[in-house]
Amino acid sequence: RLPTIAIANQKGGTAKTTTAINLSAALAEAGKRVLLVDADPQGSATSGLGLDIYDLDRSLYDALVEDAEVGGLVAREVYPGMDLLPSSVDLAGAERELERDLGWHVLLREVISEIEPGYDYVVLDSPPSLGTLMISSLVAADYFIIPIQAQVFSLHGIKQLMDTVRKVRDRLDSRVELLGVVMTMVDWRTRLSRRVVRQIEKTFEERMFRTKIRINTRLAEAAEHEAPILAVDTKSRGSEDYRKLAREVIERVGV
Amino acid sequence: RLPTIAIANQKGGTAKTTTAINLSAALAEAGKRVLLVDADPQGSATSGLGLDIYDLDRSLYDALVEDAEVGGLVAREVYPGMDLLPSSVDLAGAERELERDLGWHVLLREVISEIEPGYDYVVLDSPPSLGTLMISSLVAADYFIIPIQAQVFSLHGIKQLMDTVRKVRDRLDSRVELLGVVMTMVDWRTRLSRRVVRQIEKTFEERMFRTKIRINTRLAEAAEHEAPILAVDTKSRGSEDYRKLAREVIERVGV
Numbered sequence: 001r002l003p004t005i006a007i008a009n010q011k012g013g014t015a016k017t018t019t020a021i022n023l024s025a026a027l028a029e030a031g032k033r034v035l036l037v038d039a040d041p042q043g044s045a046t047s048g049l050g051l052d053i054y055d056l057d058r059s060l061y062d063a064l065v066e067d068a069e070v071g072g073l074v075a076r077e078v079y080p081g082m083d084l085l086p087s088s089v090d091l092a093g094a095e096r097e098l099e100r101d102l103g104w105h106v107l108l109r110e111v112i113s114e115i116e117p118g119y120d121y122v123v124l125d126s127p128p129s130l131g132t133l134m135i136s137s138l139v140a141a142d143y144f145i146i147p148i149q150a151q152v153f154s155l156h157g158i159k160q161l162m163d164t165v166r167k168v169r170d171r172l173d174s175r176v177e178l179l180g181v182v183m184t185m186v187d188w189r190t191r192l193s194r195r196v197v198r199q200i201e202k203t204f205e206e207r208m209f210r211t212k213i214r215i216n217t218r219l220a221e222a223a224e225h226e227a228p229i230l231a232v233d234t235k236s237r238g239s240e241d242y243r244k245l246a247r248e249v250i251e252r253v254g255v
Numbered sequence: 256r257l258p259t260i261a262i263a264n265q266k267g268g269t270a271k272t273t274t275a276i277n278l279s280a281a282l283a284e285a286g287k288r289v290l291l292v293d294a295d296p297q298g299s300a301t302s303g304l305g306l307d308i309y310d311l312d313r314s315l316y317d318a319l320v321e322d323a324e325v326g327g328l329v330a331r332e333v334y335p336g337m338d339l340l341p342s343s344v345d346l347a348g349a350e351r352e353l354e355r356d357l358g359w360h361v362l363l364r365e366v367i368s369e370i371e372p373g374y375d376y377v378v379l380d381s382p383p384s385l386g387t388l389m390i391s392s393l394v395a396a397d398y399f400i401i402p403i404q405a406q407v408f409s410l411h412g413i414k415q416l417m418d419t420v421r422k423v424r425d426r427l428d429s430r431v432e433l434l435g436v437v438m439t440m441v442d443w444r445t446r447l448s449r450r451v452v453r454q455i456e457k458t459f460e461e462r463m464f465r466t467k468i469r470i471n472t473r474l475a476e477a478a479e480h481e482a483p484i485l486a487v488d489t490k491s492r493g494s495e496d497y498r499k500l501a502r503e504v505i506e507r508v509g510v
């Protein structure tokens with residue numbers, strides 16, 4: 001069955017979107033056919049791949065709320081081997097609308113089950129919250145990856161995230177499992193970074209990916225170029241790190 | 256009337272909490288009596304000042320949902336001249352509960368109108384979303400400050416934030432006005448940082464604070480020490496920058 005990976009962390013700015021875009025591109029470069037689904041109403045993944053979220057008449061919104069066919073909404077080949085089911089400003093209003101619908105938490109899972117065959121991976125970018133679309137992403141996914149910034153505030157939110165996952169599994173008929181945590185924006189020169197990495201390693205042990213995404217301005221610039229880092233600067237540290245992460249993901253998922 | 260300033264930006268990780276804590280401390284150091292209100296269910300400001308959000312039986316939740324008296328909930332002198340109305344994990348569940356209440360958007364404003372006299376400023380830390388508590392913060396405030404990270408993804412969200420503020424003013428009987436935007440985590444060595452600052456300056460002109468908060472690991476470490484940067488390293492760039500910002504805020508507010 002098509003492995004679906006949610007990139008999840010309710011803390012803001014932990015490189016969820018940067019990971020969603022670049023892990024997807026690296027999986028595609030490794031030969032996988034990938035669908036990236038932007039489940040964040042703020043649409044950073046969509047903007048980061050060059051689409052205008054204010055000017056999109058076809059997005060995840062139409063599938064979730066209007067029951068539109070997914071095939072007609074997908075932006076093809078945003079990177080070789082990688083398609084995008086975009087977010088749009090319509091999705092921002094949708095969370096409230098969705099929640100009034102009994103069993104709203106399964107709607108995103110249903111949308112994903114309707115995507116056409118031919119993909120090897122689905123990757124979901126989710127919002128910095130424990131709200132409707134984030135919960136929907138966890139319910140839709142087989143696995144989740146937690147990108148954790150090598151900073152102090154990261155530690156507090158993790159417990160809350162794991163409690164939420166436990167509720168999703170117990171109450172919402174989901175078997176989503178933690179594929180791993182990946183340290184992001186790691187600056188090995190700072191003692192704070194090293195301390196936080198060590199602390200998180202104690203908690204997660206082998207669940208922590210060996211790959212650490214190092215801080216690298218090129219990654220932030222790639223968003224300015226509206227493309228994955230692999231397209232913008234294939235030799236940069238950012239590209240190296242996300243390729244390594246993709247290899248670990250493939251190894252852990254087993255396909 | 257007591258100037259109330261919401262620190263707002265729905266994009267994650269733009270240094271809202273870092274600004275809420277350190278601007279408040281710098282205002283206090285400048286002789287103002289400040290109440291910091293943590294309106295973010297993730298409670299980073301509360302954790303960053305040394306309180307345990309999992310072990311707090313008195314927080315903003317009790318005022319908003321249980322009608323408890325504010326005076327009994329406040330943590331006094333988290334820094335000289337600065338008190339904190341903390342968040343707690345209870346607030347996480349509250350957003351849904353709150354929204355079912357007709358006119359929920361005025362509840363936080365009512366709580367703040369009941370705080371005891373003696374404060375010169377109220378500062379509100381808000382979540383990375385355009386949801387209940389963030390809207391409540393805008394409605395409760397006289398002014399809002401937008402901390403903007405010197406990165407690309409920042410630009411997309413600003414339009415959405417300003418549209419939201421416009422709706423709040425038109426429909427929810429609020430006169431909240433933009434006190435200014437402050438560039439955060441600015442790394443002058445990178446061309447990306449400089450480009451983004453220039454671009455935002457074009458949009459906001461004199462509304463951009465002259466003070467730019469430079470990237471400074473000490474600011475992230477201060478959170479590890481669970482105190483404002485002024486307490487942890489009073490000579491650091493982080494302390495300098497937030498003092499300068501406080502002076503500009505006092506000048507613009509006029510008290």
Ligand SMILES: Nc1ncnc2c1ncn2[C@@H]1O[C@H](COP(=O)(O)OP(=O)(O)OP(=O)(O)O)[C@@H](O)[C@H]1O
Nearest residue numbers: 012013014015016017018128214215216220267406
């Ligand atoms: N390794 C890195 N090195 C340098 N900058 C990075 C790195 N990873 C991400 N960034 C930058 O940090 C900022 C935050 O990253 P990103 O938007 O991916 O986080 P997020 O978790 O998706 O945020 P949100 O919670 O708002 O969805 C972006 O400007 C991004 O370009």
Ligand SMILES: Nc1ncnc2c1ncn2[C@@H]1O[C@H](COP(=O)(O)OP(=O)(O)OP(=O)(O)O)[C@@H](O)[C@H]1O
Nearest residue numbers: 012151267268269270271272273383469470471475
């Ligand atoms: N000027 C700075 N230099 C270095 N690190 C900083 C600076 N400002 C903030 N940080 C760090 O960046 C991270 C994000 O900051 P912060 O938590 O204040 O952002 P936020 O906007 O409140 O995030 P959220 O959207 O999750 O509420 C924190 O780890 C913080 O310590």
Ligand SMILES: [Mg+2]
Nearest residue numbers: 016017040044
């Ligand atoms: Mg994101």
Ligand SMILES: [Mg+2]
Nearest residue numbers: 271272295299
């Ligand atoms: Mg915060």
